[in-house]
Amino acid sequence: MSDWKPKRFWTSSAVVETDGGYTVELDGRRVKTPAKAALVLPTRAMAEAVAREWDAQEKEIDPATMPFTRSANAAIDKVTHQHAEVADMLADYGDSDLLCYRATHPRELARRQAEQWDPALDWAAETLGARLQVVAGVVHQPQPAEAVNRLRDMVHALDAFRLAAFHDLVSLSGSLILGFAAARNWRKPDEIWRISRLDESWQAEQWGDDDEAVQAAEIKRAAFLHAKQFHDLSI
Template sequence: MLASKLKIFFPPTISLRKMATVKRFYRKTNILSNGDRFEITLDQRKLKTPKGNVFEVTSKPLALAVAMEWESQEDTINRSNMHLTALCSTLLDNPHQHSRMDIVNYISNYLETDTVLFQSNDTEELFKLQTEKWDPIIQWFCDKYQVDITKTTSISPPIIPPPTKDILTRHFASYDYPALIGFMYGIDILKSVILMMAVCERLINVQSAISLTRLEEEFQISHWGRVEWSHDLSKNDLQARLSAAVLFIHLNTSSATSKPKMESS
């Protein structure tokens, strides 16, 4: 009798490793509260990460969003479109053993390869488009964070003075580890620190950010034509991934800053 009751409170676990192409095997999803953490269940079975860790998050809205990803699966579990699940699993498993400062330094150094800082003056029309679309975002970034950056129009890298890198390092070091995971994921999608910060600060929306990072590709397509289904699929996938990254940052940052304050004695 006791054993059967324990199954209700400590349900079996389900590992993500075995779910790449399996058919949906559960009827409903749910979340369980475990202190200040929330776990995902498929029917009465707890979800686990690829490394076998219990799948748990500190934000209830994030737990609900992950549960919705699982609920939206149809006949076959398609993990390739479960971006919040992937982000949470990366956070919990830390497969590459990254520390907070590893990610902070990665982001700061990424600025040297930022897409919008590499502009091509080989084609006048493209250069004019890059100047028109990218330069205002670069200027906003410099004004917002009080940094100096000089873009490049050659094979030489852009000029990122040491004080600029120091300012960015301090800025990103102020974030908790979960938010940094989201930033790294979004920056890799956009190939741009500047565009990612513009999205997170709501200067531009997700759709605009994807269009800006694909500016040269879209320019080439306008001249050479497109394969409609292929380009649209790619664009929609990038938008979905970036949306997940921004939501992941927001929900983790909110959960870290919305704790009730202690009353002063």
């Protein structure tokens, strides 16, 4: 496999207003996505974040160091063209949400789940108008159709940029409710992430940390926090 990377070819970047939003120019040449679409961003703040990433490149371009650019590309090249499919996939989390499935034992784990997860479900009922029901055990039980459909409508209402961010907020946390909670500032993103990891934290307390699992979890945490930032920059 070739390890060739494209070279930096520009001197400076600039954020410019364009039809439908903002874009980034490199020495006057507008940046395009990998699919050759125009890189049109919804806010100046997002465009500035993308421009900073391009400015930070040195001799070679390293996409791994450009998370905002990668997220914007995904929103334009992928989510825009598969909006309904992505929205449906994420909305389906509502019928089997992580927060709804509770341990029956040990008691301490069940207590922690109730203590940390019930407030999120209460928030969703009050703020989103969707009350999901708690289930004992892991066997799937359908949620009330009215609540699921209401959540589905809210997911479909997200534009491509917010939906791209929302995809990671939901899939990384395993919870549609926590995805909405992060997007709508229920609590700080780090706290919401810790809430989503309650079961894993419990297992680590009982059996000790696994170095590979800790490293993988930290990568996911960083991605979750980035998704929150990207979501906020899209508004």
